[in-house]
Amino acid sequence: MRTRIKEFRARYNMTQEDLAQRVGVRRETIVFLEKGKYNPSLKLAHDVAKALHATIDELFIFDEEFDIVTEE
Amino acid sequence: MKKVVTGKTKGAGYIIGGLSMMTMGLAMYFLLGPPYGQSIGLLGGALVTGLLFVSAGLYSYVKEREKPVVDERSIRVQAQAGNISWFLSWLLLGALASLASLGVLHVSFELIVWVVWITMPWVFVILRFIIGRREEEV
Numbered sequence: 001m002r003t004r005i006k007e008f009r010a011r012y013n014m015t016q017e018d019l020a021q022r023v024g025v026r027r028e029t030i031v032f033l034e035k036g037k038y039n040p041s042l043k044l045a046h047d048v049a050k051a052l053h054a055t056i057d058e059l060f061i062f063d064e065e066f067d068i069v070t071e072e
Numbered sequence: 073m074k075k076v077v078t079g080k081t082k083g084a085g086y087i088i089g090g091l092s093m094m095t096m097g098l099a100m101y102f103l104l105g106p107p108y109g110q111s112i113g114l115l116g117g118a119l120v121t122g123l124l125f126v127s128a129g130l131y132s133y134v135k136e137r138e139k140p141v142v143d144e145r146s147i148r149v150q151a152q153a154g155n156i157s158w159f160l161s162w163l164l165l166g167a168l169a170s171l172a173s174l175g176v177l178h179v180s181f182e183l184i185v186w187v188v189w190i191t192m193p194w195v196f197v198i199l200r201f202i203i204g205r206r207e208e209e210v
Contacts, residue, residue, distance in 0.1 A: 024076035025143035028204075032145065037207040041144055 001036045002061045008052040023047040076143070079136025086129025094122035146204075153199040161192050 009019055016034075020027040023044065032038035033048070040048070049056045097118025100108055108114060132141070168184045171177040 020140065021138070024140050026140055026146060029143050029145045038145055044144060 005034045022051045076140040079132040079139045079141050082141045083129045083133025086125050090122040090125030149204045152203050157196040164188050
């Protein structure tokens with residue numbers, strides 16, 4: 001999983017600390033999120049997306065092999 | 073800001089814990105008889121450790137007042153470290169007690185309980201650190 005959190009954060013001139021405070025998590029969690037090393041809950045993903053005025057789809061990019069494809 | 077556990081709460085907890093430790097040390101020193109009462113070593117240990125807790129608490133209370141200190145990731149890490157420590161405690165207790173009952177280990181059961189009790193918090197802290205640095209599969 002890759003994320004565009006850093007890019008969006010830069011767009012709004014927001015530090016990791018600012019974002020962490022806005023969504024109510026530790027800065028360390030933001031670091032792990034940005035590196036794609038942490039799988040957040042849907043609630044946290046939603047809160048981060050909201051704080052960065054983006055959608056979850058825009059922020060979190062799943063590589064193709066991890067995509068769940070349902071075929072009829 | 074969202075309602076979360078901040079350094080203010082954490083600091084208050086540490087301060088209360090440290091003060092309780094110091095109070096208990098003093099109470100034991102003056103109220104109990106030897107070996108736990110009137111022991112300057114025990115009193116000194118309680119006062120120094122208590123003071124360390126109070127200092128750490130004051131730091132959090134002042135410096136991390138508005139900073140979130142607990143979140144879903146830290147809770148997940150704590151839970152994993154806690155589960156492993158819990159399992160290891162019983163494993164170690166069982167293994168040592170079995171060895172002692174078989175006569176392989178010449179120690180009392182009381183000593184085994186003390187050793188496990190003293191070791192496990194450190195195991196928990198180390199595990200928490202290791203798990204906290206580990207990458208998750210995402």
